[in-house]
Amino acid sequence: MVRVGIVGFGKMGLLHASILNAFKDTEVIAVAEPLKLMHPALERFQPNLKLYHDYRDMLRENDLDLVVIATPVSSHMSIAKDCIRHKCHVFIEKPLATSTEESREIVEVLKANPEIRCVAGYCLRYRCTFQKMKKLLEQNTLGSLISFEGTMYSSDVYKKHSGWRFSKKESGGGVTIELASHLLNLLVWYFGLPEKLFAVTEQWFSSQVEDHVHAFVWFKDGLRGWIDSCWSMPNYRLPLLKIHLIGEEGEAVVTNDELRIYLKKSKADLPAGWSNQYAVALKPEMEFELAEEYYTLQLRETIDYCKGKAAHLNDISTGDSTVVFVDAIYESARGNMPVYLESLSNAKGR
Amino acid sequence: MYHLDKIILGDNQFFGVNHLSSERGIAREIHFQDVSNVIQVMEWALEFGAGGVMLSTHPRVGQICEAMKANPRLRDNMNIYANIPYIAKYVREANENGIMGLLSDISSRISMGDKIKMALRGGKNLIKKDFLELFKVLIDIEMAYFSGLNVKAVFLHNVLVDIALGLDTRDVFEFFADYIAKRYNALPGFGTLNLPMLITKLNNCGVTNALVMASFNKKGLYMNPSRESYEQIVSKYDFRLLANGVLASGALKPKDAFDYLFSHKPDASVIIGASSKSHLEESIDLLKVHYDSKRMV
Numbered sequence: 219m220v221r222v223g224i225v226g227f228g229k230m231g232l233l234h235a236s237i238l239n240a241f242k243d244t245e246v247i248a249v250a251e252p253l254k255l256m257h258p259a260l261e262r263f264q265p266n267l268k269l270y271h272d273y274r275d276m277l278r279e280n281d282l283d284l285v286v287i288a289t290p291v292s293s294h295m296s297i298a299k300d301c302i303r304h305k306c307h308v309f310i311e312k313p314l315a316t317s318t319e320e321s322r323e324i325v326e327v328l329k330a331n332p333e334i335r336c337v338a339g340y341c342l343r344y345r346c347t348f349q350k351m352k353k354l355l356e357q358n359t360l361g362s363l364i365s366f367e368g369t370m371y372s373s374d375v376y377k378k379h380s381g382w383r384f385s386k387k388e389s390g391g392g393v394t395i396e397l398a399s400h401l402l403n404l405l406v407w408y409f410g411l412p413e414k415l416f417a418v419t420e421q422w423f424s425s426q427v428e429d430h431v432h433a434f435v436w437f438k439d440g441l442r443g444w445i446d447s448c449w450s451m452p453n454y455r456l457p458l459l460k461i462h463l464i465g466e467e468g469e470a471v472v473t474n475d476e477l478r479i480y481l482k483k484s485k486a487d488l489p490a491g492w493s494n495q496y497a498v499a500l501k502p503e504m505e506f507e508l509a510e511e512y513y514t515l516q517l518r519e520t521i522d523y524c525k526g527k528a529a530h531l532n533d534i535s536t537g538d539s540t541v542v543f544v545d546a547i548y549e550s551a552r553g554n555m556p557v558y559l560e561s562l563s564n565a566k567g568r
Numbered sequence: 569m570y571h572l573d574k575i576i577l578g579d580n581q582f583f584g585v586n587h588l589s590s591e592r593g594i595a596r597e598i599h600f601q602d603v604s605n606v607i608q609v610m611e612w613a614l615e616f617g618a619g620g621v622m623l624s625t626h627p628r629v630g631q632i633c634e635a636m637k638a639n640p641r642l643r644d645n646m647n648i649y650a651n652i653p654y655i656a657k658y659v660r661e662a663n664e665n666g667i668m669g670l671l672s673d674i675s676s677r678i679s680m681g682d683k684i685k686m687a688l689r690g691g692k693n694l695i696k697k698d699f700l701e702l703f704k705v706l707i708d709i710e711m712a713y714f715s716g717l718n719v720k721a722v723f724l725h726n727v728l729v730d731i732a733l734g735l736d737t738r739d740v741f742e743f744f745a746d747y748i749a750k751r752y753n754a755l756p757g758f759g760t761l762n763l764p765m766l767i768t769k770l771n772n773c774g775v776t777n778a779l780v781m782a783s784f785n786k787k788g789l790y791m792n793p794s795r796e797s798y799e800q801i802v803s804k805y806d807f808r809l810l811a812n813g814v815l816a817s818g819a820l821k822p823k824d825a826f827d828y829l830f831s832h833k834p835d836a837s838v839i840i841g842a843s844s845k846s847h848l849e850e851s852i853d854l855l856k857v858h859y860d861s862k863r864m865v
Contacts, residue, residue, distance in 0.1 A: 258699055475590055503794050505793050506730075508761070
């Protein structure tokens with residue numbers, strides 16, 4: 219039985235705890251949550267859980283195999299380091315860290331504890347449409363890639379808010395790190411880190427963090443394009459990520475819901491012309507489903523990774539690359555100039 | 569008293585929910601922004617033979633309920649199947665202001681009178697007992713939209729049900745069932761994406777002959793852990809099933825889809841969507857043939 223502790227019992231802590239506890243080989247035994255308000259509800263409805271205000275007490279008093287960190291981003295690094303030193307595997311909710319410096323500190327502690335596994339919760343890699351797109355890219359289905367457009371939009375922010383996500387110190391930034399980092403994480407998965415980018419950010423409603431980001435991005439081998447993300451769009455019932463890719467032999471549009479492909483000539487099992495695949499048709503059956511299937515799939519891979527599975531889609535180096543991408547966007551927007559990622563990465567000790 | 573309609577109109581199309589594609593969902597939402605188009609579909613559904621409509625507490629549901637109350641035929645004949653709470657609304661609020669902000673906002677919606685009642689009911693162990701009182705107030709806030717209409721059943725949203733299932737909480741299902749039956753004189757129901765686990769849990773905690781809303785289709789869509797496990801659970805336990813996702817988001821033809829469902833659960837009630845008037849009529853006619861043959865309507 220994998221024994222799990224949860225740090226931070228907000229929306230995501232609750233979600234991960236429910237899924238992990240439903241797995242047959244996993245048991246959530248303790249929760250650390252500094253907010254007193256949550257304790258009576260937990261005591262009332264799940265009296266078997268051990269509750270703590272301070273996660274350090276939880277680590278000391280329990281022999282945990284895995285800790286899920288779902289706290290405000292600025293606390294991820296120090297909590298993760300403590301967990302790793304306690305020989306616990308770690309799942310860190312996205313965004314991994316507020317800066318490359320912080321994520322590199324986690325990487326360093328992991329080097330000293332090579333038996334410990336640490337992953338980041340960029341869950342959209344587990345969405346079937348994005349996975350299918352990855353397979354098609356590996357098979358070079360679209361031929362040499364020419365250009366792309368990537369967007370991620372939601373309808374969340376229309377006024378100044380007070381939650382931690384809107385405090386730059388606690389969150390590390392606004393829509394780029396919070397929402398667009400899903401898109402950046404997928405682009406890193408598909409194409410690696412970009413060589414160069416030029417970004418503009420804007421504050422519309424929030425006083426400390428950006429509500430809109432737009433960036434021109436150059437990847438290796440001539441692929442270039444732009445990304446655009448905003449959490450103040452008028453009509454998105456749910457956040458929507460969309461990537462439009464153009465290659466010499468065809469084009470593809472992939473979203474959370476569907477994958478549309480146009481091919482000049484038929485290839486593998488795909489016909490010439492347009493074909494369409496929906497997420498509902500690609501979705502696998504699952505041991506337990508809550509809200510969206512990718513939450514379950516990423517936690518299943520995490521548990522298997524802790525038990526010895528060789529690889530994880532969002533291992534620490536992938537999570538770290540996503541943080542580097544986010545940092546480069548902020549650096550470019552701050553300096554109003556292009557940023558070269560290779561030099562940025564090296565300068566920070568890569 | 570607790571008669572359950574067999575054919576119930578779904579509300580996803582009214583609110584832009586489309587499991588196939590959110591872009592398609594938006595196109596439907598534009599059409600149904602005009603509440604008279606919503607009322608028109610309800611009238612067709614009633615005329616063809618549906619007995620009720622499922623309604624989530626989406627921000628626009630108040631407007632729809634007002635239009636239903638102004639329409640005597642719908643008000644008196646169309647039963648309401650409420651699905652509460654509208655989760656997206658609370659998730660958004662938690663994203664914006666954190667869990668603390670969400671809770672303080674909810675408590676600000678509670679009237680002073682209710683706060684005093686909560687304090688009085690709480691006694692010495694105020695905070696602990698308050699949580700069930702707070703739960704009641706939350707239900708009442710969501711249910712206020714439907715006052716003046718015939719509420720036949722109230723479903724706890726599948727996200728909350730599945731959280732309670734995963735965490736293996738105690739008392740949540742019993743509490744909800746008891747409160748809905750007593751306060752609203754309605755059938756308590758539970759939505760889920762994990763039917764076998766829910767039925768097992770409900771039986772263990774003594775909520776028998778429960779009303780459950782779950783997906784049931786030949787494609788196995790939203791049927792966890794497997795389609796076979798759903799087939800087994802309906803044959804093993806006695807419970808009332810309100811089947812949704814029967815057409816697997818349009819992947820199945822209505823006749824095949826209903827044949828599959830009824831071969832496993834002949835007395836299931838069915839939620840049907842309404843992509844067009846002719847589809848609605850076709851689906852309801854097919855369902856009526858089945859129920860008539862079993863003398864169930």
